[in-house]
Amino acid sequence: MRHLFTLNHYFITYKWHLLGGIVFVTISVLFSVIPPQYVRESFNAVEEAIRTNADHNTNSVTSETQALILRYGLIIIGAALLKGLFMFLMRQTLIVMSRHIEYDLKNEVYTHYQKLSQRFFRANSTGDLMNRISEDVSRVRMYLGPALMYGINTSILVVVVIQRMIAINPTLTFYTLLPLPILSYLIYRVSHLINRRSERVQAQLSSISTFVQETLSGIRVLKANVQETYLAERYDQEADEYFARNEHLYRINALFGPLMLLLVGLSTIIIIYLGGMEAIAGNITIGNIAEFIMYVNMLTWPVASIGWVTSIVQRAEASMERINVFLDEPPDITNPSDKPFVLEGNIRWDNVTFTYGHTNITALKDVSFSVASGKTLAIIGETGSGKSTVAALQTRLFDPTSGAIYIDGKDLLALNLDAYREQISIVPQDIFLFSDTIANNIAFGVDNAREEDIVDAAKMAGLHENIMAFPKGYQTRLGERGVTLSGGQKQRTALARALIKKPKVLILDDCLSAVDTETEERILRSLRSYTQSITTIIISHRVSSVQHADEILVLKKGQITEQGTHADLMKADGYYSDIYEKQLREEQVV
Numbered sequence: 001m002r003h004l005f006t007l008n009h010y011f012i013t014y015k016w017h018l019l020g021g022i023v024f025v026t027i028s029v030l031f032s033v034i035p036p037q038y039v040r041e042s043f044n045a046v047e048e049a050i051r052t053n054a055d056h057n058t059n060s061v062t063s064e065t066q067a068l069i070l071r072y073g074l075i076i077i078g079a080a081l082l083k084g085l086f087m088f089l090m091r092q093t094l095i096v097m098s099r100h101i102e103y104d105l106k107n108e109v110y111t112h113y114q115k116l117s118q119r120f121f122r123a124n125s126t127g128d129l130m131n132r133i134s135e136d137v138s139r140v141r142m143y144l145g146p147a148l149m150y151g152i153n154t155s156i157l158v159v160v161v162i163q164r165m166i167a168i169n170p171t172l173t174f175y176t177l178l179p180l181p182i183l184s185y186l187i188y189r190v191s192h193l194i195n196r197r198s199e200r201v202q203a204q205l206s207s208i209s210t211f212v213q214e215t216l217s218g219i220r221v222l223k224a225n226v227q228e229t230y231l232a233e234r235y236d237q238e239a240d241e242y243f244a245r246n247e248h249l250y251r252i253n254a255l256f257g258p259l260m261l262l263l264v265g266l267s268t269i270i271i272i273y274l275g276g277m278e279a280i281a282g283n284i285t286i287g288n289i290a291e292f293i294m295y296v297n298m299l300t301w302p303v304a305s306i307g308w309v310t311s312i313v314q315r316a317e318a319s320m321e322r323i324n325v326f327l328d329e330p331p332d333i334t335n336p337s338d339k340p341f342v343l344e345g346n347i348r349w350d351n352v353t354f355t356y357g358h359t360n361i362t363a364l365k366d367v368s369f370s371v372a373s374g375k376t377l378a379i380i381g382e383t384g385s386g387k388s389t390v391a392a393l394q395t396r397l398f399d400p401t402s403g404a405i406y407i408d409g410k411d412l413l414a415l416n417l418d419a420y421r422e423q424i425s426i427v428p429q430d431i432f433l434f435s436d437t438i439a440n441n442i443a444f445g446v447d448n449a450r451e452e453d454i455v456d457a458a459k460m461a462g463l464h465e466n467i468m469a470f471p472k473g474y475q476t477r478l479g480e481r482g483v484t485l486s487g488g489q490k491q492r493t494a495l496a497r498a499l500i501k502k503p504k505v506l507i508l509d510d511c512l513s514a515v516d517t518e519t520e521e522r523i524l525r526s527l528r529s530y531t532q533s534i535t536t537i538i539i540s541h542r543v544s545s546v547q548h549a550d551e552i553l554v555l556k557k558g559q560i561t562e563q564g565t566h567a568d569l570m571k572a573d574g575y576y577s578d579i580y581e582k583q584l585r586e587e588q589v590v
């Protein structure tokens, strides 16, 4: 229970729900032991009436007996209604409390996820992250809600009922209760098996979902490679497995009900036999036997639920452990300060080396450069040379392994990270657009964007005409149920999203690779009037898009091999002038 105890602070937060729940459970238990007593009284009254009739040799029921039984009947109904009312209130407090805690716990996990760095998200699969926030949290809720509720209910009920039974006849109590612990243990074993088997069913279900989801999103590749029949066969196999596991589960499920009936039946037989003997001996009344049967019936489900509750608690403990592993994960990147500051845009890298933690790939080695506010730096280099890593470090998705990055003369590690990120924009290489309207996708990084700002940003990104060509213009939905943008349109949407923030530092990571050279040049030209006043880092494979930069870096295997203006590098006669010639020739061919 070590992990579940980490939830105890929630019980303090919701103490009134918890206390209210305990009070309501107690009251409902007190009402639930009233009916058996009046059933006993009714039986005894009837027995009494029969005896009087036999004594006087008559065959009538006196109005007194009738009135008595009617009164008992009304009391029984009244007590049952009140018991029901308090059970309703018990659910309203305890189950509602568990829903509140579930909500809080989900938020806690989600908030923590957002603090964690790229490294964490690379190391853990999305499915795993989703599972812990949904499946695992709902298992923990089963402990906080039903398990706790039945636990409290059973403890109070057992004490009250057994105490009443012993008061009537201790020996009879002992024998009738004998089968119940066995029942409890068997239910525990069976629930354990049911849980294990339903987990296997769940696992197969998610395997089918993943399979279907993958084949549907890759439907174009699938059809192009004529894989329909093969995949249909694989689907059949998956479905057969699902069927088999379900059958396995229902076999054990079918055992559950009969098992309970069997053991309850056993208790009833014991009561009737032993109770009958005691009644004949005059130690108890006939009414006591009826009362006993009702008590045993009242105890059956709660006692059986001990086994069920135990297996829920075990599962919840395992789930909470999984959740805690993530919650205890310290964020790599933390915000050291909340002091506001205004970014000027002077950047200086001082001997920065960076190694990706989980792969040990050293992507950057001793990289130093500086860009003054308002200048443009371009980075060019072959694939895998570390260009995107520069962008990642500049936006503090990762921190340098050694060396430092200075912003306006201050170490980036000491700056208010939120304020810093609000004033910079990056257009990443792998663009992500939401299933939402184009307008909302562009306005993503700013609160309450005005419509003209959205249009301005789209114009600057060379996207406005394209958007206006859609029937719904800026309200066109993107994504699964909407329009699919072309690669170049996606890139320009991401560019517009970066520009609407009016950043002081703009980083473009190969963000126009999918548009033709001419369009790219047109966009960069129209951007230039804006980028003149801000610091810009352009990452590209194309010489055409970097040649106007104030300074160009050539990266090779994580190291700077050439550095200077276009003219400098052309004179140097190295990698840069090489690819310049090559790309010039290609363009002429086109």
Ligand SMILES: Nc1ncnc2c1ncn2[C@@H]1O[C@H](COP(=O)(O)OP(=O)(O)OP(=O)(O)O)[C@@H](O)[C@H]1O
Binding pocket: 122, 356, 359, 361, 362, 363, 381, 382, 383, 384, 385, 386, 387, 388, 389, 390, 429, 510
């Ligand atoms: N998240 C990551 N985790 C581990 N290794 C990475 C990660 N991202 C990049 N790398 C590795 O770091 C090196 C540099 O990658 P990077 O993405 O910076 O190259 P790039 O110059 O942007 O390449 P491209 O031109 O293809 O975009 C590569 O060897 C790559 O395999």
Ligand SMILES: [Mg+2]
Binding pocket: 387, 388, 389, 429, 510
């Ligand atoms: Mg890259």
